[in-house]
Amino acid sequence: AQSVAQPEDQVNVAEGNPLTVKCTYSVSGNPYLFWYVQYPNRGLQFLLKYITGDNLVKGSYGFEAEFNKSQTSFHLKKPSALVSDSALYFCAVREPGFQKLVFGTGTRLLVSP
Amino acid sequence: GAGVSQTPSNKVTEKGKYVELRCDPISGHTALYWYRQSLGQGPEFLIYFQGTGAADDSGLPNDRFFAVRPEGSVSTLKIQRTERGDSAVYLCASSLTSGGSTYNEQFFGPGTRLTVL
Numbered sequence A: 001a002q003s004v005a006q007p008e009d010q011v012n013v014a015e016g017n018p019l020t021v022k023c024t025y026s027v028s029g030n031p032y033l034f035w036y037v038q039y040p041n042r043g044l045q046f047l048l049k050y051i052t053g054d055n056l057v058k059g060s061y062g063f064e065a066e067f068n069k070s071q072t073s074f075h076l077k078k079p080s081a082l083v084s085d086s087a088l089y090f091c092a093v094r095e096p097g098f099q100k101l102v103f104g105t106g107t108r109l110l111v112s113p
Numbered sequence B: 001g002a003g004v005s006q007t008p009s010n011k012v013t014e015k016g017k018y019v020e021l022r023c024d025p026i027s028g029h030t031a032l033y034w035y036r037q038s039l040g041q042g043p044e045f046l047i048y049f050q051g052t053g054a055a056d057d058s059g060l061p062n063d064r065f066f067a068v069r070p071e072g073s074v075s076t077l078k079i080q081r082t083e084r085g086d087s088a089v090y091l092c093a094s095s096l097t098s099g100g101s102t103y104n105e106q107f108f109g110p111g112t113r114l115t116v117l
Helices: none
Strands: A003-005 A010-014 A019-021 A024-026 A032-038 A044-050 A056-058 A064-068 A073-078 A087-094 A107-112 B005-007 B010-013 B019-024 B031-037 B044-050 B053-056 B065-068 B075-079 B088-095 B112-116
Touching (some): A003 A087, A019 A107, A024 A073, A032 A064, A044 A056, A073 A087, B005 B088, B010 B019, B075 B088
Parallel strands (some): A010 A107, B010 B112
Antiparallel strands (some): A003 A024, A032 A087, A056 A064, B019 B075, B088 B112
């Protein structure tokens, strides 16, 4: 069965510094990987996805993620953090042949001014 | 354009009561999903519709939970004999499926917060 691990409950970073939010996965076959962001009292918003091709994928709001098959990781990155990036971030995996997303437990990102 | 909408935004009920939660997907999206998010957790899959039919209901926790999508658009999640453990945020999502390709991302609604007293 597929699973996702987000090892950090919270990540703290100063505004202007680069940020990384970690995600590792377990799935049979080639994974489809997603990052979503959740702001308070709002639904999940799609950031980016990896299906196939280039291991570095770019998404909304300046975020990008790097797929590493050997390490089964899909870390979210941004070169320069903004205070407005503070939110809850979820990594999700979908196994080929299935439609459901399996989510990690989420990582709270706190960007300080 | 309009996103996924869910009603009500909040629902408080008493243990043992019946509740219905509604989801309006993005127009033209053939795939619809229900998830449940408990406090401090990521969303957990409940059920997936392709058109009018439930293609995967493996996430429904027990037979108290049921969902329908009679016309392939709006969906209703129904919970009978609610229990305190059913308290959670229920999320609906929709996505495009075109030409058999199902790579498309799921777009989520704001959720319905269900509280069972």
